[in-house]
Amino acid sequence: MSTLNAQQRAAVRHIDGPLLVLAGAGSGKTRVITEKLAYLIDACGYRPGHLFALTFTNKAAREMKTRAAALLGGKRPKGLTVSTFHTLGLDMLRREHARLGYRHNFSLLDGHDSLALLRELMRGETVAGEDERARERISRWKSALVDSETALAQAEDARALYRARLYARYERALRAYNAVDLDDLVVRPVRLLQGDAEARERWQNRVRHLLVDEYQDTNEAQYQLVRLLIGVREGLTAVGDDDQSVYAWRGAQPENLAQLARDFPRLEVIKLEQSYRSTGRILKAANRLIAHNAHVFEKRLWSALGYGDPIRVIACRDGDAEAQRVVAEILHHRFTHRTRLGEYAILYRGNHQARPFERVLREHQIPYYLSGGTSFFERTEIKDVMAYLRLAANLDDDAAFLRIANTPRRELGPTTIERLGAFARERGTSLVSAALEPDLAERLGARPAGRVRAFAEWLVAMRDRAARGEAAGVARGLVESIDYAGHLRETSKDLDSAERRMQNVEDLLAWLERLGRREAEGDVSLEALVAKVTLLDVLEREQEEAGEADRVHLMTLHAAKGLEFPHVLMVGLEESLLPHRSSLEADDVAEERRLAYVGMTRARKTLTLTFAARRRRYGETVECAPSRFLAELPEEDVVWEGNGGAGDAERTRERGRAHLANLRGLLAPGT
DNA sequence: ACGCCACCTATTTTT
DNA sequence: TAGGTGGCGT
DSSP states (O other), rough: OSSSSSHHHHHOOOOOOOOEEEEEETTTTTHHHHHHHHHHHHTOOOOGGGGEEEEESSHHHHHHHHHHHHHHHTTTOOTTTEEHHHHHHHHHHHGGGGGOOTTTTTTEOOOHHHHHHHHHHHOOOOOTTTTHHHHHHHHHHHHOOOOHHHHHHHOSSSSHHHHHHHHHHHHHHHHHHEEEEHHHHHHHHHHHHHOOOOHEEEEEEESSSSEESSSGGOHHHHHHHHHHGGGGGGGGGEEGGHHHHHHHHBBBBTTEEEHHHOOOTTTEEEEEEEESSOOOHHHHHHHHHTSOOOOOSOOOOOOOOOOOOOOOEEEEHHHHHHHHHHHHHHHHHHHTOOOGGEEEEEEESSSGGGHHHHHHHHTTTTEEESSOOGGGGHHHHHHHHHHHHHHHHHHTTTHHHHHHTTOOOOOHHHHHHHHHHHHHHHHHHHHHHHHHTTTTTHHHHEEEHHHHHEEEEEEEEHHHHHHHHHHHHHHHHHHHHTTHHHHHHHSSSSSHHHHHHHHHHHHHHHHHHHHHHHHHHOOHHHHHHHHHHOOOOHHHHHHHHHHHHOOEEEEEEHHTTTTEEEEEOOOBBBTTBBTTTTHHHTOOOHHHHHHHHHHHHTTEEEEEEESSSSETTTTTTEEEOOOOHHHHHOOGEEEEEEEEHHHHHHHHHHHHHHHHHHHHHHHHHTT
């Protein structure tokens, strides 16, 4: 506590009323939350079981848990809840499933599962790309607490009407499967607390103080959950930064920050403006940039770390030259400063921008870490095994059944499944139940019916074994009895990839076993494990390992949020890339500016910004104008450079300056 | 059931 | 341009 600054200390000590902490980039917000947890327990006598801290990522939750435990003398405080919104929602759902009309063994569908379900519902009528957009729309409806009836009533055009109808069917299907999706993990608890006074009172009595991290990223449902949990006690510490709100496109409502002041008249606001991360110059430039956005709360970051190096802006001929230059810069800087590769990050707007950098890094045999690849749980083999486990936990999980009915092949082709589906709809049962109906053969024919029944009976046996046995062991037995390894050997191109994929399955099983052992305090049922794993991403472990490894980091600006690097290279600072074209069309670049702000404030010591004069896009070469954000930086702190070498570079630089002068004119006040 | 071809799309994606 | 996907033919 003694090492906290005055504002941090005030935020920690403010305990008897709602508090909003406006925490700038690198201002020690995680410290405030963890110190406050410790303070509430040690100095104020709160029972750990009455304290809740919510984050958005498992990684943040883990870090917070570890740091809080360290402050409390190393022992993990018993009963303290530090989790993501979704994990808390899952816990609530597990305890309260009956009141919400779910059976105890409900399934949890991740984003891919719900997309697959929607595709199933849309079968035949699918317009290219509509499935994905419909899923996003439905997800945003749900996270805004708009139910399907309301969506239907509000639909203004044919497309909205179509999606609203799909939404209604989707919700019905989830109910029929006894399944919830990721949005439900927040929405259902909200509905419970809204509609059930007894449950509300019980939860509000448990939640004496609630701390919320990255508050600017909460959506409507999450905000309502927060309100319902804290009740009239109003024990809330919300920590956030409106300038780092970059998820509005996903339903996050940065206005939730300002909304707090309206909903809680007693609200206290504390600003953390001292950055312990970046140099003064980087903060000055970032402040200057973000000043171009409208603000409800004024905030000015400062630093005691010295003024630091100038910010470099490098004009490049094209995308390839940009990649080569950036890599050359890293190599040169590392050589002259004796740094590690892990200290450098290349940040960009869109994932596709990583390509040229990957290529050049590979050419130079420089190890790099690329964020944003296929996650562990998106791999086919993992999805397959997970589907089996979900089915063993919940035989009514039709989505899981459809996925693996014929994987490995057991002669249950589309026709058979189609007929089984029609039969199940008619009977109003799940697919597995339908498969066990006595008169199945009349509908499917004797042979297919026999095969379907045999599989269903095998599933029932698995379910019974899972209910009896220890979950992780059951999982291993299951994988062996379907000879999944054999299936992989048959379907993979070469033995090498078959082995790699089987290793992934092995990793999953080992992970389950470890999870099963760790959950000493109770629920080791298969459905509990499966749900936990759905929320968990093993990729996060890979990411952490990558963080340890000495590699150049490549990631999107979004993925970089919350991280920091000694040396940051932001690339592609061009109109229509950053700010992105769609934001220009919508005439709303504020979020893009925040994105640039997030990128800049990741840097501790040096910041380099690059742009290309032309770029290949969709097969043709297009001219690019430097980003307006470059024109918004303090001129005296920025050093402009060309691509080096040829006279062409000088022209590029001149053109860049001309563009910027032009932009400055356009952006000047009063125009 | 698998493989190939033609066609479509192209921003970000904590859970 | 390139990658992913849906449809169709073998």
